[in-house]
Amino acid sequence: MFFEGYGYHGTSFEQTYRCYPASFIDKPQLESGDKIIMPPSALDRLASLHIDYPMLFELRNAAAERVSHCGVLEFIAEEGMIYMPYWMMENMLLQEGDTVRVKNVTLPKGTYVKLQPHTKDFLDISNPKAILETTLRNFSCLTTGDSIMVAYNNKKYYIDIIESKPSNAISIIETDCEVDFAPPLDYKEPERLAPSVPTSKAPAPVEEEAVPEPKFNPFTGVGRRLDGKSLKHQSPPVSSPTSKDKQPEAANGRPSAASTSQTTRQPQGKLVFGSTTSHGQKEPQKEPLKDAKQEQAPKKEEPKFQAFTGKKYSLKG
Template sequence: MFFPGRYGYRGTNFEQIYRCYPASSFNKPHLEAGDKVIMPQSALERLSSLHIQYPMLFELHNGAAQRISHCGVLEFVAEEGTIIMPCWMMQNMLLQEGDIVRVKSATLPKGTFVKLQPHTTDFLDISNPKAILEKTLRNFSCLTAGGTIMVAYNNKQYYIDIVEAKPASAVCIIETDCEVDFAPPLDYKEPEKPQRPVVPARKAISEDQDANVEDEPKFKPFTGSAKRLDGRSSEQAPEVASATVPARSAPTDSDKRENKRAAAPSGAAAPSGASHQELLHHQELA
């Protein structure tokens, strides 16, 4: 398919319009592992005459959806007027089989930094995702910020967005040391913090009352200063009450007689035949 004028082979740059078809329609599944397309033989002839430098890089533009991406070229064996593209690339550009895509030669700077964001967290569950990604990117020629690439591993397809690229929005990654950073996957969720259990209002009031009770000073027996019943301080030494004992005088004769009488047995009888006077005299002598 030849389009003269703006989209033809005139000028110093290669620019052409093709109808795109997926690689699966031409039994070329190996295209799915990278970002390279298959173009017709006429494109190679035109590129050779323009002395386009290797690696050959192209800008793909879907005017209907305003989608732009970049790619390399693998072969020039497609039918005239057609271009064969990876299925994931057509999906990324919102292209259907037989849609028209504009292809233009491009010169891109060497990439120094790209930031990638997997669509799902299961990509991080791969035993060594970094090694798988490095191996996959060897089949890529360039990366475009805002686009999406596909990484195939273990019969599964993982889609990864190109969040950022430096030093330009589109960079070449052939034979260059490019730093790679990862953003959290699109479906990643922050782990929820453990929530504080909700305490019923009655229980909360009861707990507050218990706390207040615990804060109140408790009664402790036998504390404080002692008090005497007489009103004096317990720290004052008690005075010993002294009793005045009257001095005892020498016993008189009458005292002696009274003591003798008290000491005598009540049942003792006076000696027989003694007179009353003798008895008194006897007592006085005693």
């Protein structure tokens, strides 16, 4: 039988073995934990050293400078060989037949561990905490920097150990350990929606036609004599200088709709003084706006209130 690096150092056990996956000896249960299978000679030496149970070991891959920790399940391997979970070999960058250094260690009981799943679908399991607790019962210890494997429902989930207390390697056998989760490696923060609608989806602004607002025009309308006589000459309505630009008239001479709506809201009138022979002035009377053509034509319309109707009086007395 070939032994490589076999030796004992003082009161500790330290041995170099060639490692192989658990599938070589038909031990599939090894894949669900962190325990290895060692040769019977290792058990004899450990017993003579009075190593306390549970037995914990440090695994070191000197070529890749990777260190992990594990427990032991059985001592039935061939001399010079050990069998270990395949996920552990991947974690330590070991190939079949590579050498690994095994040393017995004593680890403190863990009080805190922080885990980070590789994929967020692990959190989609109905009860990931219960699955994790069940899986960790097959583990003896945890090491910061390792990636453990959790098998559930014919699927494998890998979880990184990113922090552990009180040391980088802890024992989790018969201990109450607080477990915390970091966001999965493939987790992405949801994008925050902008308060405004994106430009690409925003409706194009509708350009409203500028409608000129009607302006107040003083002294508009028709004139009426205070003595009741009809005017011989109809003077054109006085309008503000800006009325031509702001209130266009229709072709038939009637005021536009904007002007009509304005007069409907606020009746406008024209101040008319007495006859040229009068010396006094009367209070101006406002009359509704009338059409110039209707003023000249014979009027057959409903009577409206008119000031100073009836008998005519001379303002001279």
